[in-house]
Amino acid sequence: MSELSRVSGVPVPSVKYYLREGLLPAGRRAAANQADYGDEHVARLRLIRALLDVGGLSVASAREVLAAVDDEGRPLASVFDVAQRSVSRADLYSVRTPGVAEERIDALVAERNWHVSPGNPGRIGAAGVVNAFLHINRPELVDLLDRYADAAEIVAQADLAAVAGQEDVAGMAETVVAGTVLGDAMFAALRRMAQEHVTSRLYPVSADSSAAASHPGPDDPAPRTAASRTSTPPTWTP
Amino acid sequence: MSELSRVSGVPVPSVKYYLREGLLPAGRRAAANQADYGDEHVARLRLIRALLDVGGLSVASAREVLAAVDDEGRPLASVFDVAQRSVSRADLYSVRTPGVAEERIDALVAERNWHVSPGNPGRIGAAGVVNAFLHINRPELVDLLDRYADAAEIVAQADLAAVAGQEDVAGMAETVVAGTVLGDAMFAALRRMAQEHVTSRLYPVSADSSAAASHPGPDDPAPRTAASRTSTPPTWTP
DNA sequence: ACTATCGGATAGTGCCGCTGTCCATAGCGA
DNA sequence: TCGCTATGGACAGCGGCACTATCCGATAGT
Structure with a gap:
């Protein structure tokens, strides 16, 4: 050990x-x-x-997800579902204007001819966010939904293409889990970079961002020996 | 009170x-x-x-973000920065193959002519995720980056457009914070729906979400289309 | 034989987001 | 004026979570 x-x-x-x-x-x-x-x-x-x-999962969520990965006969859609639930926030914003937010989401789904089951955690979560936008009196942010949905389609198609590229079923399950859980973090990170990029184009700030200056500590080198094996050579071409 | x-x-x-x-x-x-x-x-x-x-913020992060909102004279880029840091995971996956992941991210940034400062939390976070992909021996998931970046551009442009639509500066700051923090949750939710949609198109036999919630057995057939139920609460037995 | 280490089991730690208790004060009806 | 209740503030306690420290009997190595 x-x-x-x-x-x-x-x-x-x-x-x-x-x-x-x-x-x-x-x-x-x-x-x-x-x-x-x-x-x-x-x-x-x-x-x-x-x-x-x-991925920021709790130990309990990770246990469920890993059980799904280990479950050989489990259909892929079920693995997706477990992975999605593991990253979905259980405690949703308590609904105070019931119906309105759900209707907005359902309208979006219908408009795009998406097939989404009523119990999809994303449907509940999206309705919760829309509800939060309305509740903090910022209804114009609800209109972000359409562009976000465009982006979500792109990401989901890339996700599924990555899954379909796997050979064995066990690899597919692990890819589904890793892609779903870590993909959230990856997109969020890319969004931050894209936000800074677009911001810098719209508001050309002469002084550079406070990011570099106000971020002194966390770049601790932690010089450890490269004991990790690199069985797959990281020589991809961008 | x-x-x-x-x-x-x-x-x-x-x-x-x-x-x-x-x-x-x-x-x-x-x-x-x-x-x-x-x-x-x-x-x-x-x-x-x-x-x-x-948004899933901690109380401490929320305090910082709200202080930024209240700070009248603070430039918008700084508000963005504080909001981004508040949703960024502080404890990153410890870097074991230093340099490689960062190089991949920097190549992406250069290829797209993005302006991203080195301290951007998204840059660190994206490198952490790439590093995790490599570390769990799933380098093909790194190739998701390009499509994700496409999507991130769309989202970021929508974000900035929403910010630019605000009249007063205080409203802009609050919009920045709400859009940044809640936008993560919104995109993640939409991604879940889009994933189910694309899955159902690629693999027409889709399992009910309720079936997975009840921990189906390894040989759960679930050959029913999810369209068979419209608004019935979870009952996966026909 | 002797000591160092191993695995497992159990209890404890620190943090976080509340939540319950206590108390001096003040509004208010009789 | 006299209670009665409610208020706001200070402080301590709680429950959950992710570890972490301690102990213990059983070997492995010498």
């Missing part, structure tokens, strides 16, 4: 915790005080940390 | 808490045990709940 911890960079107590919580399958017991872990444990541990740290 | 609580729907102890934490300005003291609150307090309270519940 200590070697697993060393290779993966996860502290031993955390590894124990993930074992206890059912995120990480137990290793093969070689003796009463010895267990063997393989590459799949290292990979799983990395996936766990990616889901928790980058 | 009890009336403020009643109108806004926020419990009195929470209102006290927000006052203490500096999210909500104090009311005009009419007497030692009486304070008057106006419409602006109700609106602020609604904004607070939207940021916390829908």
Whole structure:
């Protein structure tokens, strides 16, 4: 276990915790005080940390998602659903103008001929956001929906293309989960960059952004040796 | 205060808490045990709940964001920056292959002629996600970047157009904050719907969302089209 | 044989977002 | 004027979560 911890960079107590919580399958017991872990444990541990740290999932959500990944016979749509729910905020903005926001979303769906089931977590979430826009007295932000939907179509088609490119079913499930959970973070990050870009074009600020100056700390180098294996050579071409 | 609580729907102890934490300005003291609150307090309270519940901000982040909104003379770019940081995940996936992910992001930025400052939180975050993709051995997901960037441009332009449509500066700042913080949630929700739509077109046999919620078995057939049910609450048995 | 380490189990820690309690004060009806 | 209730503020406590520290019996190595 200590070697697993060393290779993966996860502290031993955390590894124990993930074992206890059912995120990480137990290793093969070689003796009463010895267990063997393989590459799949290292990979799983990395996936766990990616889901928790980058995707922002809770341990409970990660457990459900990983159970879906491990479930061989589960249909892909179900894996999608579990992944989507894991990143969806359970505690929605309490609806104070019931119906209006849902109607707006349903109108959008109908207009685009989207097929969306009524229980889709995105439908509930989008209605909650629209409701929040109305409630803070900023109805004009609701009109962002159409452009956002254009963008969402592009992203969803790219997501599905990535899933379809997988060979084996297990890879598809993991791709679905990683794409859904980490994709949220990736798009949000790209949106921040695009926002700065568009802002700088609309409002050419002479002084550069306060971002670099007011962000002194977090670039801690943490010089650790490159113990990570790079089985796939990162030599893609942009 | 009890009336403020009643109108806004926020419990009195929470209102006290927000006052203490500096999210909500104090009311005009009419007497030692009486304070008057106006419409602006109700609106602020609604904004607070939207940021916390829908946007998922912490109380500390909300305080910073609201301080930026209240700061009259603050340039808009700074408000953007504060809002972006508030929704950015501070604890990034620890970089194990330093440089590679950043280079990929910088190549993307250069290719699109984006103006992005090095300290942009999105740049760090995107590099973290790319790094996670590589680290979980799914480098093909990195190729999602280009389509995501297309979508991010659309969204960012819509965002800025909404900001530019505001008349007063205070409204702009609040629009920036609401659009940035709640926009993340809105896009994520729309992405979920678009994903289901595209999935249903590629794989016409789509599982009910309620079926996944009830943890179907490995051999759950679910050969029914989701269109068979229109507005019935979760009942996945025909 | 002896010590160091291993795995597992259990309890504890720190943080966060509230929430419950207490108290001096003040409005208000009798 | 006298209670009675309600108010606002200060402070402590709670429950959940993600770890983290401690202990313990069982080996593995020497």
